[in-house]
Amino acid sequence: MHMADALISPVVGGTMWAATAGAAAYSIKKVKNEMDENKIPLMGVMGAFIFAAQMINFTIPGTGSSGHLGGGLLLAILLGPYAGFLTMAAVLTIQALFFADGGLLALGCNIFNLGFFSCFIAYPLIYKLIIAKGYTRKRIWGAGMLSAIIGLQLGAFGVVLETLLSGKTELPFGTFVALMQPIHLAIGVVEGLVVAAVVSFVWKQRPEIIEKAALGQPMGSLSIKKVLTGLAIAAVLFGGIFSWFASANPDGLEWSMFRTAGVEELEAPDGIHETLAKLQEKTAFLPDYGFKAPETASEPAAKDGEAAAEESEAWPAVSGGTSTAGIVGGVLTLAFAALIGFAVSLVKKKKPDLTA
Amino acid sequence: MSHHMTEVKDLHYVYPDGHKAVNGISFKIHHGESVGIIGANGAGKSTLLMLLMGVLFPCQGEVLVGEVLVTKKTLPGIRQRMGMVFQDPDDQLFMTTVYDDVAFGPRNYNLEEKEVEKRVLQALEMVGILHLKDRAPFKLSGGEKRAAAIASVLSLQPDILVMDEPTSALDPKSRRRLMKLLDSFEHTKIITSHDLDMVYELCDRSIVIKDGEIAADGPTSKILVDADLMDACGLEIPLALQNCPVCGRKK
Amino acid sequence: MKTSEAGLNTTFDMRLLDDMARKETVIHRVHPLVKLVTTVIYLTVVVSFGSYEIIGLLPLLFYPVLVITLAELPIRPILKRMLLAAPFVIGIGILNPVFDHQVFVVGGLTLSRGWITFFSIVLKCILTVSAALLLIASTGMDKLASALRMLKIPRLFVLQLLLTYRYISVLMEEVTRILRAYSMRAPQQKGIHPKVWGSLTGQLILRTFERAQRVYQAMCLRGFTGEYNTGAHERITVRDTVYLVVWGLFFALARIYNIPMLIGSLLTGVV
Ligand SMILES: Nc1ncnc2c1ncn2[C@@H]1O[C@H](COP(=O)(O)OP(=O)(O)OP(=O)(O)O)[C@@H](O)[C@H]1O
Numbered sequence: 001m002h003m004a005d006a007l008i009s010p011v012v013g014g015t016m017w018a019a020t021a022g023a024a025a026y027s028i029k030k031v032k033n034e035m036d037e038n039k040i041p042l043m044g045v046m047g048a049f050i051f052a053a054q055m056i057n058f059t060i061p062g063t064g065s066s067g068h069l070g071g072g073l074l075l076a077i078l079l080g081p082y083a084g085f086l087t088m089a090a091v092l093t094i095q096a097l098f099f100a101d102g103g104l105l106a107l108g109c110n111i112f113n114l115g116f117f118s119c120f121i122a123y124p125l126i127y128k129l130i131i132a133k134g135y136t137r138k139r140i141w142g143a144g145m146l147s148a149i150i151g152l153q154l155g156a157f158g159v160v161l162e163t164l165l166s167g168k169t170e171l172p173f174g175t176f177v178a179l180m181q182p183i184h185l186a187i188g189v190v191e192g193l194v195v196a197a198v199v200s201f202v203w204k205q206r207p208e209i210i211e212k213a214a215l216g217q218p219m220g221s222l223s224i225k226k227v228l229t230g231l232a233i234a235a236v237l238f239g240g241i242f243s244w245f246a247s248a249n250p251d252g253l254e255w256s257m258f259r260t261a262g263v264e265e266l267e268a269p270d271g272i273h274e275t276l277a278k279l280q281e282k283t284a285f286l287p288d289y290g291f292k293a294p295e296t297a298s299e300p301a302a303k304d305g306e307a308a309a310e311e312s313e314a315w316p317a318v319s320g321g322t323s324t325a326g327i328v329g330g331v332l333t334l335a336f337a338a339l340i341g342f343a344v345s346l347v348k349k350k351k352p353d354l355t356a
Numbered sequence: 357m358s359h360h361m362t363e364v365k366d367l368h369y370v371y372p373d374g375h376k377a378v379n380g381i382s383f384k385i386h387h388g389e390s391v392g393i394i395g396a397n398g399a400g401k402s403t404l405l406m407l408l409m410g411v412l413f414p415c416q417g418e419v420l421v422g423e424v425l426v427t428k429k430t431l432p433g434i435r436q437r438m439g440m441v442f443q444d445p446d447d448q449l450f451m452t453t454v455y456d457d458v459a460f461g462p463r464n465y466n467l468e469e470k471e472v473e474k475r476v477l478q479a480l481e482m483v484g485i486l487h488l489k490d491r492a493p494f495k496l497s498g499g500e501k502r503a504a505a506i507a508s509v510l511s512l513q514p515d516i517l518v519m520d521e522p523t524s525a526l527d528p529k530s531r532r533r534l535m536k537l538l539d540s541f542e543h544t545k546i547i548t549s550h551d552l553d554m555v556y557e558l559c560d561r562s563i564v565i566k567d568g569e570i571a572a573d574g575p576t577s578k579i580l581v582d583a584d585l586m587d588a589c590g591l592e593i594p595l596a597l598q599n600c601p602v603c604g605r606k607k
Numbered sequence: 608m609k610t611s612e613a614g615l616n617t618t619f620d621m622r623l624l625d626d627m628a629r630k631e632t633v634i635h636r637v638h639p640l641v642k643l644v645t646t647v648i649y650l651t652v653v654v655s656f657g658s659y660e661i662i663g664l665l666p667l668l669f670y671p672v673l674v675i676t677l678a679e680l681p682i683r684p685i686l687k688r689m690l691l692a693a694p695f696v697i698g699i700g701i702l703n704p705v706f707d708h709q710v711f712v713v714g715g716l717t718l719s720r721g722w723i724t725f726f727s728i729v730l731k732c733i734l735t736v737s738a739a740l741l742l743i744a745s746t747g748m749d750k751l752a753s754a755l756r757m758l759k760i761p762r763l764f765v766l767q768l769l770l771t772y773r774y775i776s777v778l779m780e781e782v783t784r785i786l787r788a789y790s791m792r793a794p795q796q797k798g799i800h801p802k803v804w805g806s807l808t809g810q811l812i813l814r815t816f817e818r819a820q821r822v823y824q825a826m827c828l829r830g831f832t833g834e835y836n837t838g839a840h841e842r843i844t845v846r847d848t849v850y851l852v853v854w855g856l857f858f859a860l861a862r863i864y865n866i867p868m869l870i871g872s873l874l875t876g877v878v
């Protein structure tokens with residue numbers, strides 16, 4: 001499942017971009033070191049293969065359920081983790097550009113969720129561990145299933161965390177997790193079955209392809225540790241710098257404004273929602289973005305509310321008069337945008353007549 | 357003009373799975389000659405071309421291009437002088453625009469961008485698809501793709517043009533256009549094909565391959581009319597030379 | 608759910624976007640790197656708005672509207688793409704009104720916070736998706752790749768990206784042929800039976816490997832040694848700089864001031 005631009009904040013998007021860029025740079029270095037320029041066209045054409053393979057509808061008879069190939073794990077198995085990760089990155093980039101799957105800011109998140117976890121966690125730590133004693137039919141099935149499921153679970157959890165930390169949608173953490181993980185368990189099972197079936201086939205026909213990918217890539221425990229520490233440092237640095245900026249410009253304080261700026265609150269009488277809210281209160285990560293808004297933050301927010309006319313953040317908190325102003329202005333803006341678009345296209349259409 | 361001579365001496369090639377695809381082939385091709393290499397499916401024609409181009413290396417025997425032995429070391433120089441057009445143009449047009457594809461070769465030899473542009477435009481002009489230069493290869497028709505693939509090789513200004521089945525999958529008009537085009541080149545041409553009528557029209561000389569060996573080598577006008585030889589090698593006399601199906605008279 | 612029909616659609620869409628990118632308009636002539644940077648700034652600004660912002664986001668509509676008209680791009684296919692991208696966002700967004708029942712009253716209107724969040728997400732989705740599509744529709748993959756090279760993205764990745772883009776249609780056609788042949792002999796099935804998952808997909812992989820090998824040979828025969836040389840880059844002109852600065856200023860203004868609110872206050876006399 002792709003993260004979308006509309007759901008992320010610049011901080012989260014930027015951090016994930018940094019992490020992804022780090023992993024990609026390291027992978028490029030690794031692929032280059034192998035000095036196997038043969039691999040470049042292979043990576044390119046295999047990327048196209050993933051696109052094509054996603055058209056194939058794998059159905060499980062009798063259940064009515066079906067799935068598609070995600071790709072990350074299969075690429076890691078066939079090309080090795082580094083080339084696999086880069087190929088997945090290219091696939092997702094093209095999806096973001098041409099099919100608006102995800103988006104450009106969320107691209108870092110998506111490459112991380114769908115590429116990093118399967119190529120650098122599930123593949124080396126699970127798949128290779130099981131396969132270490134050599135390829136057999138049974139091991140391929142076990143390793144394929146397990147690593148596909150775990151890779152997708154991690155990816156789904158990544159989506160949950162990134163969405164919640166972005167704070168653009170106010171879903172309770174527990175509910176979100178309870179929604180995402182089981183869905184991705186099902187997706188993971190189908191993916192695992194497909195990967196295992198495909199790898200078994202290729203291994204039977206052309207064993208050298210699969211064994212070469214596994215062999216040519218020394219993934220010592222040291223190197224993966226290095227990658228992870230590097231990434232962790234980058235993420236912390238980025239997150240730190242950005243949240244410093246963010247706190248200087250209190251962005252996530254709208255919640256507290258509601259409470260204090262004279263807006264009437266009507267609690268929904270629904271019992272389930274209350275318990276959900278309580279659950280969320282317990283699980284909220286960043287108090288600034290959740291229900292647990294600190295009392296202190298509401299003081300400046302209240303003042304902001306009075307000066308709302310020129311403060312863009314505070315629209316929901318303003319008095320009736322200003323909100324009418326907001327609506328009038330909004331409608332006018334829309335009308336003006338439409339007018340400009342219309343006028344430009346009219347002029348454009350006229351032009352050929354004039355020149356002809 | 358001996359420096360453009362292509363010579364093959366006692367060539368053998370065995371695929372890794374043990375299949376003997378080429379068994380002791382020898383020939384000399386002189387500058388400006390156009391040679392058709394013909395033979396049944398699986399005779400070893402494509403393998404022979406790969407050996408000529410240095411994509412595969414022979415198990416025994418040698419390939420000389422302009423008196424230079426083809427080895428890993430001499431390959432870059434030799435490849436600049438030999439251009440190969442692949443059977444499937446999709447394998448050869450790997451860039452996103454026709455222009456970039458035709459420029460790929462010259463750019464790899466680090467030519468100035470001005471020179472690159474000159475060569476690209478020249479090559480596209482030659483094959484008559486200058487107007488397609490900004491098109492994406494996936495939007496070309498089969499014939500246009502073939503022309504673009506040829507241009508992508510011509511931009512390197514090779515002395516020798518090697519082509520694997522250039523007329524396959526072309527409609528009659530495109531085939532005719534392509535043949536006219538090939539006929540206008542003064543390059544040395546080495547063409548494999550099942551299109552014997554084309555070979556008959558374009559090539560002065562034919563080499564017939566059977567099971568990885570040369571079954572015959574000589575003027576096309578003699579070889580292609582030899583019904584027994586053709587039959588023995590899994591081939592047929594070109595349609596143009598067969599009896600007229602309507603009146604039964606030999607043309 | 609994708610079928611072989613969807614495959615044809617994909618190739619069709621790529622052709623369409625490629626056609627759009629080959630036009631010659633004011634927008635198409637802007638330097639690809641400048642367009643890329645402008646798009647990224649725009650996206651960042653859109654995304655930086657809080658989850659209750661709707662009115663403040665509206666001025667940012669000017670960007671897609673102006674680009675789409677100036678670049679003479681057809682609106683319908685871009686809208687269609689936008690709708691296809693929407694389900695996940697709407698799925699996540701719609702949970703807001705479900706879970707967030709808090710309501711507040713402004714000027715006699717009762718508004719639910721959940722719905723406001725939802726509409727804010729939808730608006731952001733429209734803005735971000737259209738910006739990304741407009742970038743590629745007015746630039747094209749090859750020019751965008753040259754912009755990436757100017758940003759010092761490694762050659763290896765750029766070349767690989769271009770190859771993937773190039774071979775999508777080739778492999779799509781291959782898969783479409785396979786699926787068509789399969790469904791002709793298995794007309795009752797909706798998808799591919801588990802028995803042949805491995806062999807069907809695996810065959811395709813083996814063919815893909817062979818194709819990659821041939822592509823590699825074709826590249827080598829034309830002097831490829833692992834380096835990919837793009838041609839000379841276009842220069843960034845004064846016009847390009849002006850384009851970037853003007854949009855940058857507008858985005859900044861739209862971010863700092865709530866423009867519709869200012870206009871509205873002027874008109875209604877409420878300050
Ligand atoms: N990669 C390979 N591995 C093993 N054997 C191969 C390989 N490629 C080709 N062969 C075998 O080598 C023989 C010669 O093949 P080649 O492709 O040169 O034939 P060809 O004359 O070009 O045939 P066609 O007219 O069908 O193109 C064939 O019997 C083929 O099966």
Ligand SMILES: [Mg+2]
Pocket residue numbers: 401402403520
């Ligand atoms: Mg052949």
